[in-house]
Amino acid sequence: MSVRESAAVRTDLTEAAGVDVVPGPNLVLGGLEAFSHPELPALVVAAAAAGFVRIGLETGGGPLNVGENAAGAIHVGVRHLVIRFVPSVADDDPVATPIRASDAALAGIRAFISAAAAVDQKVAVSAVVPACRHTAPLLPVAVAELADAGVGAVRLVADGEGAYGSAAIAHVSAACDTGVVNGVWVEVEGIVLPESHAAHCIIGDG
Amino acid sequence: MSAPLKVVLVGLNSPGYQSLALGYIRAYAQSDDRLKGRVAFQTLDLTVDVDPWWVAYRVLPLEPDVVALSVTCWNARHVFDLCRIIRAASPHTRIVLGGPEVGPVAEQTLESHMEVDLIVRGEGEITFAEVLYALTRGRDVCRVEGVTARRPDGFVVSAGDRALIADLDSIPSPYLTGVMSPVDGGAYLETYRGCPHRCGYCFEGKGYGRVRSFSQGRVEAEIRTLAESHGVSSFSFIDPVFNLTQDRLEWLSAALAPYAANGLRLHTVEVDIERVDDDAAALLKRAGVCSVETGPQSVGAAALAECRRSFDPERFSTGVAALRRVGISVECDLIIGLPGDSTEEFFEGMEFCLALDPGRVQTSTLHVLPGTDLWLRAEELGLIFDVEPPHEIIATPRISYVDLRRAEVRATWIQRQYEARL
Incomplete structure (x- = not known):
């Protein structure tokens, strides 16, 4: 994995300053994993100095559990998180501790929200979840778990080509309903849902 | 005895x-x-x-x-x-x-x-x-x-209806009589009753029909006593329209200015924003106003007509901009489920408000309140609502129950995104 030079990122920030997207975020520092950039705090501060007021990070969520990352992100000015979330199931091994890959992300979300609450700071956390025929049955539970962790919106993105069978579409629709019941807005990209759930479908970039 | x-x-x-x-x-x-x-x-x-x-x-x-x-x-x-x-x-x-x-x-x-x-x-x-x-x-x-x-x-x-109280000053002030004491440095004040508007969803005017005012002397005495003797640092005016008239705004601003200069603040007074220009914004600032609440409630022509509201987007935007220039935060209110509105029109309203960067956009679901015009006309308008309080809208001819709930959730998310800022 490689990271972009800070100077190049700063140049981009300066050029993009003034772009005002409401409701936000105005700016998302992303890539494979925002926290892998060694100068992330300085870049966030630079973004704020450039005039961005709704700064977000794209992350898998796990790094938020490390050290003071969650509180530090709030401190330097991060107000939005976009979590790349992959639903997973517990290992079938009855001896192994049933920790799933997605647990770290959920814990990271909680850490960030808790850190924000500690300083009475409003934040917005969304998640992007790949949806394919294989993961479709996990989606309703994934949405419920994300809701429980404090996520406000989930984008289910079609992963790969090919048609989705009626069973998969039923799972995706159920994920949308799970979101509404739990106060989380779910939008679906790249999958055609029945008319009853068309309100959740987005076209293009949404 | x-x-x-x-x-x-x-x-x-x-x-x-x-x-x-x-x-x-x-x-x-x-x-x-x-x-x-x-x-x-x-x-x-x-x-x-x-x-x-x-x-x-x-x-x-x-x-x-x-x-x-x-x-x-x-x-x-x-x-x-x-x-x-x-x-x-x-x-x-x-x-x-x-x-x-x-x-x-x-x-x-x-x-x-x-x-x-x-x-x-x-x-x-x-x-x-x-x-x-x-x-x-x-x-x-x-x-x-x-x-x-x-x-x-x-x-x-x-029994028959009672006539409205002609002279509001005949009601002793709860503060000046010691019946009420401010709590946590805050106090509620009312300078008049009634509302010049007749919005279909609102009971603010309480069927009073006309605006009746407490005397200026009475209101000034309440402000003075609360600020000087009770150490009140925050007033909440419950008047339906704080800038009811220019004269009134000038008077209130002058009455509050000495205390505002010493830190008194007015939170979330309701204003008719389409009548706010730079002069009015300056008066509000001088009065210590730090945030105001206003419409538009909807930007949809049909909903506005059904609710008997007017809306001029240009004047509304001018009002928001004037207030923002003097550092006053504006809370724009929108209602989900008004008769005549679709969900698309509701979100157009959110888009309109967010584009003004007012400070806050507050959405709420329609409550069909007893005594309001919408309550009286609910059947005619096809409004289905919970007969039990708080009388939340269940469905309208243009928005189903499910779509109302979806709109609430989506609106909440948009609000959260907007408020999460430096």
């Missing part, structure tokens, strides 16, 4: 609020010479999040002859729960209700709530005092103007 009638006024308020209504009721009754020495008052200003069983635990040891409560759509369920407990535990206690949730539907309320004895309709100060007078003299309360009551034979009867 017989023992005084023991009257307990109970406020079940939203957390952080005080009941100005109960303050007025008590201040007026206490000033009635006919009741002096015959009635003893006690006020319990509590919050709606207190379990009714524990509210009753506070009320019943006072052995009240009369318990009076102000009912809104927000506290109604708790009030009725409390009344049921009091009725069962103390059958002789008369239970009197007033307020917007019960006044417009007084007979229906009494017929469906056997635990309630009497409802004061409309403006309550004089009527409540007359009820107490009738009780102290053993007279029939059913004949008191403005009252709907259950007779001993069980029939519910309504």
Whole structure:
């Protein structure tokens, strides 16, 4: 994995300053994993100095559990998180501790929200979840778990080509309903849902 | 002389609020010479999040002859729960209700709530005092103007309406009389009653029909006393339109300016934003206003027409910009589920408001409140709503139940995104 030079990122920030997207975020520092950039705090501060007021990070969520990352992100000015979330199931091994890959992300979300609450700071956390025929049955539970962790919106993105069978579409629709019941807005990209759930479908970039 | 009638006024308020209504009721009754020495008052200003069983635990040891409560759509369920407990535990206690949730539907309320004895309709100060007078003299309360009551034979009867109070200064100030004290450095003030607008969903005007004002001297005395003697640093004006007229705004600004200069702040006053220009914004700033609340409630032409509201996007935007220039935050309000609106139009409204970067965009779901125009026309408009308080909209001809819930969730997310900022 490689990271972009800070100077190049700063140049981009300066050029993009003034772009005002409401409701936000105005700016998302992303890539494979925002926290892998060694100068992330300085870049966030630079973004704020450039005039961005709704700064977000794209992350898998796990790094938020490390050290003071969650509180530090709030401190330097991060107000939005976009979590790349992959639903997973517990290992079938009855001896192994049933920790799933997605647990770290959920814990990271909680850490960030808790850190924000500690300083009475409003934040917005969304998640992007790949949806394919294989993961479709996990989606309703994934949405419920994300809701429980404090996520406000989930984008289910079609992963790969090919048609989705009626069973998969039923799972995706159920994920949308799970979101509404739990106060989380779910939008679906790249999958055609029945008319009853068309309100959740987005076209293009949404 | 017989023992005084023991009257307990109970406020079940939203957390952080005080009941100005109960303050007025008590201040007026206490000033009635006919009741002096015959009635003893006690006020319990509590919050709606207190379990009714524990509210009753506070009320019943006072052995009240009369318990009076102000009912809104927000506290109604708790009030009725409390009344049921009091009725069962103390059958002789008369239970009197007033307020917007019960006044417009007084007979229906009494017929469906056997635990309630009497409802004061409309403006309550004089009527409540007359009820107490009738009780102290053993007279029939059913004949008191403005009252709907259950007779001993069980029939519910309504006396005629009471005329509005012509001179609002005849109501003693709850603050100047010591009936109410500010809490946590904050106080509520009312400078007039009635509303110049007739929005279909709103009971703000309370059917008063016209605007009546407290005198300038009275309002100035309240401001002075609260700021100088009680150390109040935050006022909440409950007036439906703070900038009712230019003259009035200039006067209020001048009255508040000396205190604003020393740190007094006004939070979330309601303004008619389409009448705010740079001069008005400066007056509001000088008065210590730090945030205002305003519409547009909807930007859809059909909804605006059904709700009898006007909306000029250009003037609205100008008003928001003027306030933002002087550092006043604007809360733009939008309602989900207005008749005539689709979900698309609702979100167009959000888009319009967000583009102005007002500071806050607040969305709420329509409540079809008793006595409002939408309540009266609900069938004609095809509005399906919960008959139980808080009377939330269930479906409209253009938005299904499911789509209303979806719109609420999506709107909340958009709000959260907007508010999450440096």
